[in-house]
Amino acid sequence: MATTLSVILDATLITLVLALAAFGLAIIYGLIGVINMGHGAFLTLGAYLTWATTHAGVPFVAAVLLAAVGVGVVGLVLEHLIIRHFYDRPFDTLLLTWAFFLVMTELIKIVFGTDFRNVVNPLPGALDLGPVKVPVYRATIALVAILLIVATALVFYRTTLGIKIRALIQNREVASLLGLDIARMYKMVFVVGAATAGLAGGLISPMLSVDPYIGNIFLVRSFFVVIVGGVGQLLGGTVIGSFFIGGLETIFSLVSKQVFAQAVVFAIAIVILRFRPSGLLRHR
Amino acid sequence: MTALADAGRAPPRRSLSTFALSENGIAVAVLAVFAVLPLVISGYPIYILPQYMLFGVMAMSLGLLWGFVGILSFGQAAFFALGAYTIGLAMQSDLGVNPAYVGLLLSLVVGGVLAALAGYFLFSAGVRPTYFVLVTLALSIMVEQIAVSQSEITGGWNGMFIDRMTVTVGPWIAVSLSADLPAYYSVLPVVALSYALLRWLVSARFGKILVGIRENEDRMAALGFDVSMYKTIAFAISGAVACFAGALYGTQANFVAPSLGGVLFSTEVVVWVAIGGRSSLLGALLGGVLVASLSNYLSAITPEYWQLVQGLIFILVIMFFKGGLAGAVAGLGRRGWRRQVAP
Amino acid sequence: MSELLRSEGLTKRFAGLTAADRIDFALEAGSVRCIIGPNGAGKTTFLSMISGHQKPTSGVIYYKGRDITALSVVERARIGIARKFQTPTVFDALTAYQNVELAVLGTRRPKHQQRARIFEVLDLIRLADEWAKPVQFLSHGQRQWLEVGLLIAIEAELLLLDEPTAGMTATETAATVRLINMLTREFGLSVIIIEHDINFIRDLHSPVTVLHLGRVLMEGSFDEVATNEAVREIYLGDAA
Numbered sequence: 001m002a003t004t005l006s007v008i009l010d011a012t013l014i015t016l017v018l019a020l021a022a023f024g025l026a027i028i029y030g031l032i033g034v035i036n037m038g039h040g041a042f043l044t045l046g047a048y049l050t051w052a053t054t055h056a057g058v059p060f061v062a063a064v065l066l067a068a069v070g071v072g073v074v075g076l077v078l079e080h081l082i083i084r085h086f087y088d089r090p091f092d093t094l095l096l097t098w099a100f101f102l103v104m105t106e107l108i109k110i111v112f113g114t115d116f117r118n119v120v121n122p123l124p125g126a127l128d129l130g131p132v133k134v135p136v137y138r139a140t141i142a143l144v145a146i147l148l149i150v151a152t153a154l155v156f157y158r159t160t161l162g163i164k165i166r167a168l169i170q171n172r173e174v175a176s177l178l179g180l181d182i183a184r185m186y187k188m189v190f191v192v193g194a195a196t197a198g199l200a201g202g203l204i205s206p207m208l209s210v211d212p213y214i215g216n217i218f219l220v221r222s223f224f225v226v227i228v229g230g231v232g233q234l235l236g237g238t239v240i241g242s243f244f245i246g247g248l249e250t251i252f253s254l255v256s257k258q259v260f261a262q263a264v265v266f267a268i269a270i271v272i273l274r275f276r277p278s279g280l281l282r283h284r
Numbered sequence: 285m286t287a288l289a290d291a292g293r294a295p296p297r298r299s300l301s302t303f304a305l306s307e308n309g310i311a312v313a314v315l316a317v318f319a320v321l322p323l324v325i326s327g328y329p330i331y332i333l334p335q336y337m338l339f340g341v342m343a344m345s346l347g348l349l350w351g352f353v354g355i356l357s358f359g360q361a362a363f364f365a366l367g368a369y370t371i372g373l374a375m376q377s378d379l380g381v382n383p384a385y386v387g388l389l390l391s392l393v394v395g396g397v398l399a400a401l402a403g404y405f406l407f408s409a410g411v412r413p414t415y416f417v418l419v420t421l422a423l424s425i426m427v428e429q430i431a432v433s434q435s436e437i438t439g440g441w442n443g444m445f446i447d448r449m450t451v452t453v454g455p456w457i458a459v460s461l462s463a464d465l466p467a468y469y470s471v472l473p474v475v476a477l478s479y480a481l482l483r484w485l486v487s488a489r490f491g492k493i494l495v496g497i498r499e500n501e502d503r504m505a506a507l508g509f510d511v512s513m514y515k516t517i518a519f520a521i522s523g524a525v526a527c528f529a530g531a532l533y534g535t536q537a538n539f540v541a542p543s544l545g546g547v548l549f550s551t552e553v554v555v556w557v558a559i560g561g562r563s564s565l566l567g568a569l570l571g572g573v574l575v576a577s578l579s580n581y582l583s584a585i586t587p588e589y590w591q592l593v594q595g596l597i598f599i600l601v602i603m604f605f606k607g608g609l610a611g612a613v614a615g616l617g618r619r620g621w622r623r624q625v626a627p
Numbered sequence: 628m629s630e631l632l633r634s635e636g637l638t639k640r641f642a643g644l645t646a647a648d649r650i651d652f653a654l655e656a657g658s659v660r661c662i663i664g665p666n667g668a669g670k671t672t673f674l675s676m677i678s679g680h681q682k683p684t685s686g687v688i689y690y691k692g693r694d695i696t697a698l699s700v701v702e703r704a705r706i707g708i709a710r711k712f713q714t715p716t717v718f719d720a721l722t723a724y725q726n727v728e729l730a731v732l733g734t735r736r737p738k739h740q741q742r743a744r745i746f747e748v749l750d751l752i753r754l755a756d757e758w759a760k761p762v763q764f765l766s767h768g769q770r771q772w773l774e775v776g777l778l779i780a781i782e783a784e785l786l787l788l789d790e791p792t793a794g795m796t797a798t799e800t801a802a803t804v805r806l807i808n809m810l811t812r813e814f815g816l817s818v819i820i821i822e823h824d825i826n827f828i829r830d831l832h833s834p835v836t837v838l839h840l841g842r843v844l845m846e847g848s849f850d851e852v853a854t855n856e857a858v859r860e861i862y863l864g865d866a867a
Contacts, residue, residue: 035414082599090414091356095558095602098551102595110588216547220422227415260433263426270419274409489732496729499718506678506716507781508704508733 006132011250013134016142019242021204022222023148024197029223030232031165031189034083035090037098039222041105042194043215046071046201048108051117051210060122064202068195074104075194079187087186101216108212121206141203148196153235165189221245224269230279240280245269308483311566315476322468330464332577334471334536339556340572341478341529345522346557347568352486353518354498355413358550359420360526362427363399365545367391367530369431369438372446372540384449388531395527396520403519407512424550431542443541446534467536474532475569478525482565485521494518552579555598561610571608630692631656631817632677632785637686639672639841646672648841649686656784657815659807661828663852664838665861670821671713673838674787677819678710679703690785709783713790715770717777719763723754726762726773730780744780751806752776768799775806779814786810786818792827804830825853837861 025039036042049067054060078100086092123137156162168185201215208214229241245265252261272280318337322330346360371387379386402423406416431438438444448462451470461467485491496504497511505511534540543549553572560571575594582590601608607615632654639647647669654660662670675681677688679700688696695703718726727745736744749755752772757765762773771791778786792800804827810816822828828835828849835852837844839861845852852858 035418082603085603092602094356094414094417095554096599098554099595099599099602102551102555102598103592106588106592106595110592220418220425223418224422227418257433259429263429263433266422266426270422273415273419274406274411277409277412277415492725492729492732495721496718499720500716503716503718503777504729505700506704506710506712507730507777508701508709510701 007250007254009132009134011247013138013142014250015242015246016145017138017204017207018218018221018225018246019238020141020145020148020200021197021218022225022242023145023152023238024193024195024200025222026226026229026234026238027196028190028193029226030234030237031168031193032087032186033090034087034190035094035097035223036193037094037219038078038100038104039097039197040213040215040217040219041101042071042075042197043201043204043218044108044210044212045074045104045215046198047119047205047208047210047214048112048117049198050202050205051119052112054119060120064199067202068199071198071201072191072195075191076187078194079190083190084183084186105212112212114212117210119205119210137206141207144203149235149239156234220266224266224273227277228269228272228280233279237279244280307564307566311479311483314566314570315472318472322465326464330468333573334468335533336573336577336580337471337475338529338533338536339553339576340569341475342526343553343556343560343572343576344479344482344565344569345525345529346553347560347562347565347571348482348486348525349518349522350554350557351562351564351568352491352494352498353515355515355519356417356554357420357519357522358417358547358554359424359427360522360553361550362420362424362545363395363523363526364530364533364549365427365431365540365542366394366398367527367532368446368534368537368540368544369444370394370527371449371531371534372444373437375447375449375535382450382452384535385452387449387535388528391527391531392524395530396524399523400516400520403516403523404512407515407519410512421547421550424545424547428542428546431545438542441542443539446538446540448538449535461535471532471536478529479565479569482521482525486565490514490517552576555594557608558598558601559608561608561613563607564610564614567608567610571610629656630654631690632819633689634673634677635687635689637673637676637688638684639669639676639681640684645841647676647683650838650841650843652836652843654785654817654819656817657811659811659818659820659831659833661820661822661831661833661835661849662838663822663828663835664844667840668838669841670838671789672841674710674789674819674821677785678708678787680710704781704783707782707784708787709778709781709785710787711771711774711778711789711791713793715767715774717762717770717773720761722759722761723749723765723773724758727776727780730777733781748776748780751779751809753802768795771795772803772806779810779816784816786816788818788820790821790823792822792824797826800824800827801830803827807831829853 021043024042025036028034028036028039046064046067049070050060050063053063053066058066078097082096082100083093086096121137123140126133126135127139156166165185168182205214225238225241225245227241228244229237229239231237248268249258249261249265252264255261256264318333321333342360342364345363346357349355349357349360370391371384374387374390375383377383402419406419411419432440435441448460448467451457451459451461451466459466459470461470486494493504493509493514496509497514501511530544556571556575557568558571559575560569561567579590579594605612630653632652634650634652637647637650637652638645650669650673652673662673664670672681676683676686679698679702683696686696687694690703690706690708695706695708698706718729721729724745727748728741731741731744731748746755746758749758752775754765754769754773754776757769762770765773771793775786775788775791792803795803807818807820808831811818820831820833832849834847835849836846837852837855837858844857844861845855847855
């Protein structure tokens, strides 16, 4: 009983962390169709910026927010210089964002060095819930993930901005006819996606040792989360996709090596992608 | 009427200069240079060149797929590593026949079959090209991880040591490739032959169809071509070639580790081919050889800065020089009536 | 004259919308038929179901007496059904020669005969002099013709042309009439044409099928259709 509970709890926590990490990509890929292969780099940069600012004495929450802003700025520069010229060419954006990942990773190595860094856990310890123990920090992050998703839902379905953005997704031509500034909206979505990834990177950083490739653990996973959940299904899709990928991985890693479990989950995700390219969630 | 009208449109006779500047001409020249190189240089470059040449063959396999069919794969290195592991395992076993030959043959089969199966699975469903890239990326992660986890077979993170092979002809001739020169002069013809074979393949009907699929897939389907079958075949060939090159590499480099099949290396191949020129087999081949060797040389001196520069070059190539170096050269030597290199 | 194509009860429903509603259609071998109708009448949907690009919700398609409803686009192209799309779908970066060459490569023609055949087709579509030009530099009308040329080159027997004269000058349109007449009378091909250009249809002297809201409104000769009250209404009503 205790083991089942702890497995379910583990799976849920992992799922929500994954959802947090994937959310930035869900925004960029789902809303403006950019296959952002640099997503991992955004996460990594967020983690490093968080480390750098906490190291300089800035309190954790402020540090994470600063990191999010920092990554958002980087995203802005990338979008403005390069990405905005290639929105109609998905293949090229794929390669260019990948090149961005290569360049950014090297910049991080140059600036921060290649040693592992540690971000101090601001909420150490574990909650004793009787049969199971839950690390406080992990639980908090999971809550943050939920809050973020709910907040985004509110923005999308209750604000004018959200309506405009959804109109943009539905039909670009109509949206421009309605007087929406397409270029600006794309820019904004890209920056928000980048900042969200930076935020996620910062929040996740205390749970892992930070190295230049930390974000890439989440790259392919995030893509599968978004695709399996359904591209454009920002909320339900990300949650379902995360449960699928994260949950399955947890379960499989119980019976085999973690490394192998990931391979199996990828294989299953590929099969799903092949049979249901629009994702598990039925198109509304 | 038609015959007479035809005569007026006959292509100009190919002069020596046209040949010399054509891709075949340049290929012959390059081959000649490589053939005489060991007479001029010796030592480390001769030791290491066969390995870079095999990188070039792997790059060529990507060139076939990406340049001619328009399918990008981030997983060629996975096949490469598979080939190396295959020959490594073959050479550890007691088979009676030359184990290296078995390994090489097996690598062709393994690469071809796996690629055919994966290709069929994905292309028959019309998987989007961008999704295909992600799938190949996932596949290279999977291969790397399986190589790590099955450590009893593969040696895990520590990798696997592989002997140099011996070239045998029946029971009469046996030349060990342990020394630099025999190794060099065994690999070079294989590389040249692979290039020639692929060249022949793409200049024939098959290649033209692949280009048609790249240019307008829907039109090809509406003309009666089984597009997914052609894609699968192209993928199978590229997988087999990459796997074979990997097997030969394994016995050259004497070592294979999981990172050989991993994401970073897989994507580096893409950078080589982009810079060398994806639509030209020679461009891809040379891109692989030259950029890889340059990369390794500069990496030893200043790893981060070189990777940074390489990333920036890659960005520039994608943005402004789609055809890579080969495309730039072809642009310079473009004649009026016939394109050598498809855009 | 034998029947080449027949559809029975061909229907296509998208969520809530019936694009094609129980269309019964028949075409004799070696003949032409024009399909007209206001926008949204289901013309392109109908053509797509014949070519295989859309799967019908219900109904059957017979080609040369054989039920082909389950065949794919590729399979239908192989048995002689070829389609020209609304926007010219050709190989823009390749030359006219290379375009036709690809189509010819799909046939069983031996290699030494291919060149002659390619130029034969190029002559037909008046592109013989511009064979080396990348197709993206040809005029819109020339590209429409090139696409028709591709269909001829694969030796299709049933040509499905979606607005072949869109964007053409009067001269080009007249030349297209002559081309289609030659295809049917000399080569025995059958052609279904979706068109809006009334002059073109009149000059072609072909029978007309009128679609409206997914259904066949009427069929008849050009004169019969042009003078029909119901037909005039749907067009005038639409224009209002």
